[in-house]
Amino acid sequence: MLNISSILEEIKKTPYTDLSVRAPHTGTLVFTDINEGDSVNSSSGQWQEIPGTKIATITREKNPKPILATQKGFLQKLHMKYNNSFVEAGVEIAVLRHFLSKQEVVHILLQKALHLFNAPERAKYYFAPDIDKKLKISGHKNITVTDGMDLFIVSRMKREIPLAYHGPEGLIYEVYFEQNQNVDAGKPLIGICPPDQLSIIEDVISRVYHEWQEQE
Amino acid sequence: MEKEHKVLIANRGEIAVRIIQACHKLGLSFVAVYTAEDAHSGHVALAKELGDSKSLYRISSYHDANELLSIADAANATAIHPGYGFFAEDFRFARRVTERDRPLIFIGPSWRVIRELGDKINTKRLARSLDIPTVPGSDKPIYDEAEAEKVARSLFEFQVHQGVEKPLVLVKASAGGGGMGIEEVYDIDLFRSVYRRIRNYAMRQFKDDGVLIEQRIKNFNHLEVQVLCDRAGKNPVHFGTRNCSIQSTGLQKRVEIAPGFDPSSITYPFDAQKVMDDITEYSITLARKVNYDSVGTWEWIVTKDGHPFLMEVNTRIQVENGVSAAISRIKGKADVDLIAEQIRCGLGDPLGYTQSDITFDGIGIEYRIIAEDTEQNFTPWVGNIDNFSWNHTPWLNMHTHLPQITKENPYTIPTEFDPNLALGIIWGTDLENVKERGKEFLNALSITGYNGQSSTLKSNIPFLLKNTDRILRF
Numbered sequence: 001m002l003n004i005s006s007i008l009e010e011i012k013k014t015p016y017t018d019l020s021v022r023a024p025h026t027g028t029l030v031f032t033d034i035n036e037g038d039s040v041n042s043s044s045g046q047w048q049e050i051p052g053t054k055i056a057t058i059t060r061e062k063n064p065k066p067i068l069a070t071q072k073g074f075l076q077k078l079h080m081k082y083n084n085s086f087v088e089a090g091v092e093i094a095v096l097r098h099f100l101s102k103q104e105v106v107h108i109l110l111q112k113a114l115h116l117f118n119a120p121e122r123a124k125y126y127f128a129p130d131i132d133k134k135l136k137i138s139g140h141k142n143i144t145v146t147d148g149m150d151l152f153i154v155s156r157m158k159r160e161i162p163l164a165y166h167g168p169e170g171l172i173y174e175v176y177f178e179q180n181q182n183v184d185a186g187k188p189l190i191g192i193c194p195p196d197q198l199s200i201i202e203d204v205i206s207r208v209y210h211e212w213q214e215q216e
Numbered sequence: 217m218e219k220e221h222k223v224l225i226a227n228r229g230e231i232a233v234r235i236i237q238a239c240h241k242l243g244l245s246f247v248a249v250y251t252a253e254d255a256h257s258g259h260v261a262l263a264k265e266l267g268d269s270k271s272l273y274r275i276s277s278y279h280d281a282n283e284l285l286s287i288a289d290a291a292n293a294t295a296i297h298p299g300y301g302f303f304a305e306d307f308r309f310a311r312r313v314t315e316r317d318r319p320l321i322f323i324g325p326s327w328r329v330i331r332e333l334g335d336k337i338n339t340k341r342l343a344r345s346l347d348i349p350t351v352p353g354s355d356k357p358i359y360d361e362a363e364a365e366k367v368a369r370s371l372f373e374f375q376v377h378q379g380v381e382k383p384l385v386l387v388k389a390s391a392g393g394g395g396m397g398i399e400e401v402y403d404i405d406l407f408r409s410v411y412r413r414i415r416n417y418a419m420r421q422f423k424d425d426g427v428l429i430e431q432r433i434k435n436f437n438h439l440e441v442q443v444l445c446d447r448a449g450k451n452p453v454h455f456g457t458r459n460c461s462i463q464s465t466g467l468q469k470r471v472e473i474a475p476g477f478d479p480s481s482i483t484y485p486f487d488a489q490k491v492m493d494d495i496t497e498y499s500i501t502l503a504r505k506v507n508y509d510s511v512g513t514w515e516w517i518v519t520k521d522g523h524p525f526l527m528e529v530n531t532r533i534q535v536e537n538g539v540s541a542a543i544s545r546i547k548g549k550a551d552v553d554l555i556a557e558q559i560r561c562g563l564g565d566p567l568g569y570t571q572s573d574i575t576f577d578g579i580g581i582e583y584r585i586i587a588e589d590t591e592q593n594f595t596p597w598v599g600n601i602d603n604f605s606w607n608h609t610p611w612l613n614m615h616t617h618l619p620q621i622t623k624e625n626p627y628t629i630p631t632e633f634d635p636n637l638a639l640g641i642i643w644g645t646d647l648e649n650v651k652e653r654g655k656e657f658l659n660a661l662s663i664t665g666y667n668g669q670s671s672t673l674k675s676n677i678p679f680l681l682k683n684t685d686r687i688l689r690f
Contacts, residue, residue: 025276026283026290060286086290089276089283090252121598121667122631156631157596182631185667 004204007112008211011105015215019071021094023087027060031083031093036076040069040096055094058087073098099215106208110174113201114191115167119183123156125163126179140172145192152189170194173201221563222247223323224288225259227299228278229617230639231533232259235297238556240266247291249275249284253630258617278302281309288320295321295563304532307331323562325510325531329449332506333529337390337428343526346505348498351433351517351525357390357426361411367429368407375431384432387411389418397421400432433517433525435690437461439476439492441499441514442540444554446561449507453571454496455540455554462683464594471680472536472582473687474543476518481647482688486522495524502529511537511558520690533558535584538615538641542580547573579650581642581687583658583680587635587665590679596635597674599667600626604637607660611653613641626665637663637675647688654684 023029032054034040040053052068055075059065077095087093100108119125127135128150134143145151145165152163174191177183193201222245225235232248236259239246248263248271255274263272270291275283279302288296296313298304310327313320324330333339340355352374358364368385375383382402387410389397397417399410411427419425438460445452457476460469476495477488499514513530533555541552546569561567587597602623606614616638621627629635640657644650658681665673 025280026273027286060280061282063282086286088274090274156598157634159595161595 004109004207007109008105008208011100011108016073016097016099018076019073019096019098020092021055021067021069021096023058023089023091023093024065024067025058025060025089026087027058027065029056029058029082029085029087029093031056031078031080034075034078036078037074039074040072042069042071067093069096071096071098100212101214102209102212105212106205107174109204109208110191110201111188113197113204114173114193115170116188117165117167117190117192119177119185119187119189120163121154121156121185122182123154124180125177125183125189126153126155127151128153128162135172140175140190143172144169145172145190167192168194171198221245221295221321222291222293223559224284224291224293224296224320225249225299226278226284226296227302227304228254229257229259229633230615230636231299231535232257233262233617234555234615235299235559236262236266238553238559241553241556242559244559246271247287247293248272249278249287251275251277251632253632256619256627258619261619281312285313285316285320289318293320295323297323297559297562298532300532300534305330305334305530307334321563323510323559325508325512329506329508329510330531333508333512333531336528339526339529342505343498343502346498346501348502349523349525351430351527353386353430354428357424358429359426361408364411364427364429365404365407368401368411369404371429371431372404384434386428386430386432387414388428388430389414389422389424390426390428391418391422391424433519435520436517437476437690438463439495439516439518439524440534440536441496441516442534442537442554443499443503443508443512443514444557444561444567445503445508445510446567447509447564448566449509450504451567451570452500452503452508453567453569453574454500455544455552455574456576457492457496458536458540459688460536462687464588464590468594469536470584470586470676471683471687472539472584474539474580475576476688478579478647478688484522485520488522491518491522491524495526498524498526502526510562511554535639536582538613538639539580539582542582542613542641542643543576543578545575545577548575550577578643578645579647580644581650581654581684583640583642583654584636584676585638585640585661585663585680586676587629587637587663587673588676589674590676594676597667597671598629598631598635599665599671599673600628601637601663601665601673602626603662603664605662606640606657609653609657611643612657613643615639615641651684651687655681658684 042052044050054066056067057064073096076097079093146169149165150162151165153160154163170192172190173193176188223239225232225248250260273287303309307327307330310322313322340350343350354367371385372383385401387399401407401410415425440458442455459473459476462471463469479488495516511533513534515527517525537554541554544552589595604621642654644653663675
């Protein structure tokens with residue numbers, strides 16, 4: 001049985017995640033007028049039309065690209081040593097401390113409460129076409145999966161093979177992957193909620209919404 | 217070379233290793249690149265070993281031209297070697313590299329040559345203008361149904377006249393490639409329905425409903441001619457022929473043999489030596505016509521009765537360059553390195569020899585060693601390799617980008633790329649000798665590995681062994 005109280009207490013000890021902000025590609029990096037400790041926002045608005053806070057600009061071959069905050073939080077660390085210098089792809093340029101929202105705490109708890117179906121290998125994953133169609137029409141929480149059902153297409157090295165779901169029957173409660181992105185072996189693809197545990201899961205969510213205090 | 221040069225190697229894996237080695241041999245500086253997935257590749261380790269602090273950069277993608285050019289500037293590179301794949305046959309990239317504010321040398325043909333020969337239809341027209349045989353059929357996209365049927369009908373009649381038992385015609389989307397939008401027709405009465413289907417497909421996929429009609433040739437051998445010329449583009453030479461007929465079900469090459477036929481030990485129903493002489497002469501004629509100014513490969517179909525047809529020209533170094541080098545001698549010297557020759561000539565050195573200085577000795581086989589399940593439609597196998605070893609002998613040249621592997625330090629095959637592991641190039645005095653050595657090499661080759669699904673490594677070694685006996689035959 002899931003001990004929600006103890007997990008919540010554990011999360012409260014460090015109610016944030018430190019996100020590494022990295023150079024998306026090689027180029028010359030110039031930080032904007034920003035300092036360690038400054039608060040930043042992610043993109044927002046109904047259509048995400050308001051961009052996140054600009055941290056730096058990286059330029060290669062006269063093509064400048066802004067590096068924007070992807071989460072709300074504050075800048076824990078800025079690697080100013082890279083200012084005005086040529087950096088390689090993937091270099092950490094800043095660390096952004098982001099305080100967990102209620103939704104994110106729910107997300108963490110659900111990963112412990114749901115039956116997770118994991119990626120068997122590093123590859124790109126897609127829902128099988130008929131499932132994908134249903135998912136787009138009615139949302140994943142209305143799709144019931146059963147053991148042995150062909151649920152995914154695994155795509156790697158220009159080849160595609162079907163992948164059957166194995167596990168208890170239930171609703172697809174969470175989807176953890178994005179199409180066109182590689183998923184590492186062992187990482188969860190979906191979280192399944194068996195029908196008899198639906199009420200427990202809903203209790204978890206409701207407790208988090210009542211108990212969790214979001215920090216700015 | 218008059219000027220000091222630094223070469224940016226815009227590629228990965230085996231070819232990046234080869235280019236680093238060639239630069240080192242020529243005394244040239246280089247700068248290599250790698251993505252996060254390739255952090256443990258042998259080309260990265262070699263760049264660290266042979267280069268300086270500005271010889272290696274991590275990039276986000278091998279496909280990002282802006283990124284590559286920004287590295288060229290940051291590292292003060294003067295030239296770019298594209299290797300094979302990625303930007304190797306992209307004339308726009310070659311043009312951009314050579315015509316930017318800070319121009320660089322593109323170590324490949326000049327962009328006009330890539331543009332001219334990169335278009336298969338244009339190559340076909342050019343070849344026909346020089347009386348070089350090409351696959352019978354149209355040499356321009358056809359948009360009119362009646363005209364298309366007329367061409368198809370004449371191709372059926374031509375094949376009947378040639379004594380072909382079951383004439384076939386191919387209908388292709390002219391803008392397509394790689395096997396997409398191609399159908400066979402065996403009966404002229406079915407032609408119009410196939411034509412309409414392909415035309416509609418071409419319109420949907422490529423926004424161009426032009427269609428090519430060609431004879432479908434079966435039972436052929438796939439031969440190549442290796443060409444090289446310096447920047448003057450005046451006196452191209454060839455390094456003989458190769459036979460690349462042993463392929464996977466997806467028509468990917470697996471074994472290459474040089475020369476393309478061996479009339480000294482196999483009896484062909486045609487004059488095989490004459491066919492090889494003819495295709496090398498035709499290839500050189502076309503190279504001379506376009507002022508070809510780098511390495512390149514002329515790809516040929518040779519039918520079972522000895523008719524050659526030019527398929528296309530690959531305006532780059534090819535994977536199988538090493539097998540031609542293995543049997544070639546320049547002014548009597550072995551150790552020919554076509555990549556070093558490409559770099560040397562690409563940077564402006566004259567060739568320094570003529571065709572009469574190039575001789576051939578023995579037979580070479582190149583095996584492409586790949587982690588794949590040949591029983592399951594050549595499905596790539598991915599996972600960790602914990603052992604990769606072979607017997608070192610003087611007649612074997614092994615090209616690999618795999619780093620030093622141990623049980624404790626396995627190599628993970630990146631899922632982003634094809635699981636090619638190595639090229640094993642064997643040299644033998646004659647066909648029997650090289651086949652014997654080839655089998656000896658494959659039998660002693662040891663590769664083991666595992667993946668997350670507890671599957672043990674699958675490789676194409678049994679396929680290569682099985683096919684060694686049928687090389688150079690139809």
